[in-house]
Amino acid sequence: xxxxxxxxxxxxxxxxxxxxxxxxxxxVALIAWVGLGADGLSSACYGPEEAFLxxxxxxxxxxxLALLTAVTVFIISLAYNQVIExxxxxxxxxxxxxxxxxPYAGLVSGAxxxxxxxxxxxxxxxxxxxxxxxxxxxxxxxSKLWVEVGVVGVLLLLNLRGMKESIVVLLPIFLGFVATHxxxxxxxxxxxxxxxxxxxxxTVRETFDLARDIGWFALMAFFLRAYSLGGGTYTGIEAVxxxxxxxxxxxxxxxxxxxxxxxxxxxxxxxxxxLLYLLWDATPVEGRTLNAVAFGQILHSMQWDSELAPDxxxxxxxxxxxGLLFVAANTGFLxxxxxxxxxxxxxxxxxxxxxxxxxxxxxxxxxxxGLAAVGVLLLTGGKVAVLVVLYSINVFLTFSFSLAxxxxxxxxxxxxGRVRRLVLSVIGLLVTSSILVVTVVEKFTEGxxxxxxxxxxxxxxxxxxxxxxxxxxxxxxxxDELYQLPPFGSVAKPRPLDPAAPTAAFLxxxxxxxxxxxxxxxxRLWPNHYRNFxxxxxxxxxxxxxxxxxxxxxxxxxxxxxxxxxxxxxxxYGFGAKYYVAYGTDTADEMLKLCExxxxxxxxxxxxxxxxxxxxENPFVRLLHNHTALAMQRRLQLDGMQLVIxxxxx
Numbered sequence: 161x162x163x164x165x166x167x168x169x170x171x172x173x174x175x176x177x178x179x180x181x182x183x184x185x186x187x188v189a190l191i192a193w194v195g196l197g198a199d200g201l202s203s204a205c206y207g208p209e210e211a212f213l214x215x216x217x218x219x220x221x222x223x224x225l226a227l228l229t230a231v232t233v234f235i236i237s238l239a240y241n242q243v244i245e246x247x248x249x250x251x252x253x254x255x256x257x258x259x260x261x262x263p264y265a266g267l268v269s270g271a272x273x274x275x276x277x278x279x280x281x282x283x284x285x286x287x288x289x290x291x292x293x294x295x296x297x298x299x300x301x302x303s304k305l306w307v308e309v310g311v312v313g314v315l316l317l318l319n320l321r322g323m324k325e326s327i328v329v330l331l332p333i334f335l336g337f338v339a340t341h342x343x344x345x346x347x348x349x350x351x352x353x354x355x356x357x358x359x360x361x362x363t364v365r366e367t368f369d370l371a372r373d374i375g376w377f378a379l380m381a382f383f384l385r386a387y388s389l390g391g392g393t394y395t396g397i398e399a400v401x402x403x404x405x406x407x408x409x410x411x412x413x414x415x416x417x418x419x420x421x422x423x424x425x426x427x428x429x430x431x432x433x434x435l436l437y438l439l440w441d442a443t444p445v446e447g448r449t450l451n452a453v454a455f456g457q458i459l460h461s462m463q464w465d466s467e468l469a470p471d472x473x474x475x476x477x478x479x480x481x482x483g484l485l486f487v488a489a490n491t492g493f494l495x496x497x498x499x500x501x502x503x504x505x506x507x508x509x510x511x512x513x514x515x516x517x518x519x520x521x522x523x524x525x526x527x528x529x530g531l532a533a534v535g536v537l538l539l540t541g542g543k544v545a546v547l548v549v550l551y552s553i554n555v556f557l558t559f560s561f562s563l564a565x566x567x568x569x570x571x572x573x574x575x576x577g578r579v580r581r582l583v584l585s586v587i588g589l590l591v592t593s594s595i596l597v598v599t600v601v602e603k604f605t606e607g608x609x610x611x612x613x614x615x616x617x618x619x620x621x622x623x624x625x626x627x628x629x630x631x632x633x634x635x636x637x638x639x640d641e642l643y644q645l646p647p648f649g650s651v652a653k654p655r656p657l658d659p660a661a662p663t664a665a666f667l668x669x670x671x672x673x674x675x676x677x678x679x680x681x682x683x684r685l686w687p688n689h690y691r692n693f694x695x696x697x698x699x700x701x702x703x704x705x706x707x708x709x710x711x712x713x714x715x716x717x718x719x720x721x722x723x724x725x726x727x728x729x730x731x732x733y734g735f736g737a738k739y740y741v742a743y744g745t746d747t748a749d750e751m752l753k754l755c756e757x758x759x760x761x762x763x764x765x766x767x768x769x770x771x772x773x774x775x776x777e778n779p780f781v782r783l784l785h786n787h788t789a790l791a792m793q794r795r796l797q798l799d800g801m802q803l804v805i806x807x808x809x810x
Contacts, residue, residue, distance in 0.1 A: 187324060188408045189417035194334045194487070195327035195494055196403055197422035199280055199396025200233075201337070202488035204429040205481050206287065206548075209450040211390025212437050220366040221383055222438050223359060229393060230431035232591055236397050236559065237423035239588040242566055242581060243401040244415040251502045252402035253558040258506070260565030269561040270503045271618040272554035273402070275611065277496030279554075280395070281533035282540075283547040284489035285311050290544055291482030305542045309534050311486060316530035319493040320523060323406060326490055333483035338425065340477045345432035348458040352439040359438050388598035392548070393430050395555045396488065397422070398562070402495045452478055492533070497525025507629035508622040510784050516701060516745040550611045553599055557615075559592035628784055632772070636671050657692050657736035663762040665694035667751060667769035667792065667803070668723070674770040675726065677808045682768055694758050694765070695726045695739040698750035716743070748788060752795055759801060767796060767803040775809070 187195065208229065215221050240252075247255045253273055258266025285308050293304055318326035370379050400418050407414040433451060436442065442454040455477055459470035497513070501522050504513035512524050540546045563585055570582035600608060664682050668675045675695070682690065699719050723739035730737035740757060742750040758765055771789040774781055793803040 187327070187406055187414075189414050189421060191324065191327055191331075192400065192403075192407055192414065192418040193421040193425075194331055195323065196399040196418060196491060197396070197425065198330075198334055198484060198487035199284070199399055199491035199495075200394070200422055200426045201334075201396075201429060202284060202481075202484045203393045203395050204341075204426065204433055205291075205449075205451065205485065207390045207393030207395075208430050208433045208437075210392065211386050212434055212450065213444065214386035214389045215383075218366060218370065218382075219438065220359070220363040221386070222434050223363040224383065225387060225390070226431045226434035226438075228387060229390065229434060230427035232394060233397070233423050233427040233430065235584070235588050235591060236394055237419050239563055239566060239585055240397060240401050241416050241419055242585070243562060244404055244412055244419065246569070247401070248404055248412050248415075250401070250403055250405035250498060252398050252400075252404075252499075253562040254402075254499055254502050256565040257558075257561040260569050261561065263506070265561055265565070266506075267503075267508055267619060267622055268615075269558045270499055270508065271615050271622060272557045273398075273499045274496060274503075275615050275618060276395075276551070276554040276558070277492040277499065278529060278532040278536060279547060279551045279611075281312060281315070281489045281492035281496075281529060282536040282542075283544060283551050284485040284492070285315075285533070286537065286542045286544050286547055288482040288485030288489070289542070291478055291485065305537065308537050308542050312489070312530055312533050312537070315486070315490055315493055316526060319490065319526050323494055326493070330487040330490060333480060334487050336476075337480040337484040340473075340480050341429055341433075344455055344458055344477065345429065345436060347462070348436045348440060348454070349432065351458070351461060355439050384594065385598055385602065388595040389602060391556060391595040391599055392551065393426070394559075394595075395551070396491060397426075398555070398558060399491050399495045402498050406494075406498075451481065489533075493526055493529055496529040497522040500525040500528065503622070507626045509625060511629075546607065550607065550614075553596070553603065553608055553611050554615060556592050556596035556599060560589060560596050563589035563592055625784060628781065636673055654731040655734055655736045657738060657762075659762050660764065661691040662689055663692040663694060663758075663765040664690040665696055665755070665758050665762075665765050665767045666726075667755075667767060667789075668695050668697040668726070669769075669788075672722065672725070674772075674808055678768045678770040678806050679726070679729075681806050690766075691736060692762060693726075693730045693735050693737045694762065695723050695737070696741075696751060696754045696758060696767075697723055697739070698742045698744065698747040698754060700747050701743050701745055748791055748795065751788075751792060752799070755796060755801055756799070765801075767801060768806060769803065770806045770808040773807045773809050 208225075211225055211229070212219070212222050215225070243252060243256050247259075251258075254266055254270040257269035289304050289308050289311065293301055293307075315326070318329055367379070370382075374382075397419075400415055400422065404411050404415045407418065433454070436454045436458070437450060440454050440457045442450050442457065444450060445453050448456075452474070456470070456474050459474050462470065464470055500509050500513040503509040504511050513522065513528075515524060516522060536547070536550075540550075566585040567582065567589055570578045570585055602608075604612075664686075666675060666678055666682075679693070697719060699715065701715070719741060720739075723741060727737040727739055740754045742754055744750040755767060758767075769789050769792070772785065789803075789805050793805060796803045
């Protein structure tokens, strides 16, 4: 019953070994633009307004702001194209910092990204609900927070069904936003195109007037502050490089096209909106965004058959803005789990975050991101003003680390075209680090310090997790050395297996020391009793190995070499031996199938496995290790098979 319900909610299991499955779930550039570019595009709903308002009475400088915003989008995007080329298996800012600057730089970058993606979900949902509730009666506002929690739950469920499935559901909202905003920007600019000479002249005049009054340095500082406060416009650009492994082949080319679509749409929308503010003299109105003011002016200037039409179109446009924020929130569910999986592979996070569900999504990461976002919404009451402050810093921390890594790489390499790429990386680093410094200074006392504390806590947890895993790995390495056997050769004519003879079957994991521990203890406890030895291994296709056919082939080759080692060991001692291997996303299910196969061939089989036992065990240690041995013992017992667990002290 639970299996049927799960399939109805999440869909039927997918085969990770099938090439057709990968073709089905891989994202082409257009779909990836929707799923991974929505976060960046949605920032046009609030980033340009924040920068423009920071200019105060000197609105004419907005022309520089429009041009520089568009240019900055392309600078950062072109820099991240290099990340896609250098790291085609995904990982983005985390991998760049790790491989080009060092593991601890990678840790800081990864922790910042995780916090940023949680806040992406929270602020996008909160902003979207605010936009939609502004169209409803005021007394409905009391239920906003619980609606926000419900939206997060819906997005979580959609992403558990699969990345592509969640994007397809949200596709109409994204396309509606692009269509309405493109039409309004083009019409708004065309209608007041005759004002462009006046705007340009006014900008030049005010520039020199201000420089004469306060000096060029003060003028540049003033403009840089406004430009930096609009830094939210550039959030989300890194999402494509974080998820290259999810793109259709050829992944690098698909990633670059996706980045081009995202950069073009964001530069056009953000720069165009600032230009509309200037051409239409948009001024703040209490209770309305500056976008709503400018779009309202444009719509009411058009010829309509009905007086209600402009307001209806405006409501639809703002509705698409609110809806796009939900699509942007979905980016957090795509990018956050990908970063968690990469950090788990390096033992900064619990290894469970590498695991894929039977829908081939990093289920644990998706659930964590959803729960964390709900927690943030409840703690802040879903107040966008508070969330914006928390959201402003981390993304530029990651940008700066990534671009610093690229600068170091191109400085040291002698590859063709290095000078051009080095210059681009240096310019990008100067832009992002400047925005980071200004943002930290401006937002620190307003609550930005909370973000830095949260990120520091995540870093501290990661350090503790890795310290434990490193200690455990060192203990297992010593165990491998302890159970190292003298050299042995293969037997030309191995002893045949006798299906009726007593048979010992070993559930083998990734540690050779653990398997040898179990094998030697069986020999010691039941000498000369078992004549057949079977080795069963169910290996997980996780977020790292599911990176294409070459990754799966590498996984299979490594596992089967290990299993042949055990078989050769047994035959060299005169025993009959055989191995079974399976691959999947649920190792317990796959192992159960292997056990049933072994019992069918060898009715007198008893299963054995080892389990790590720590001298000091606590909830933290138990969280970092799975309990497959105990789970398998229960499942085999219910199926009429015996599993003996041999504790292994580490």
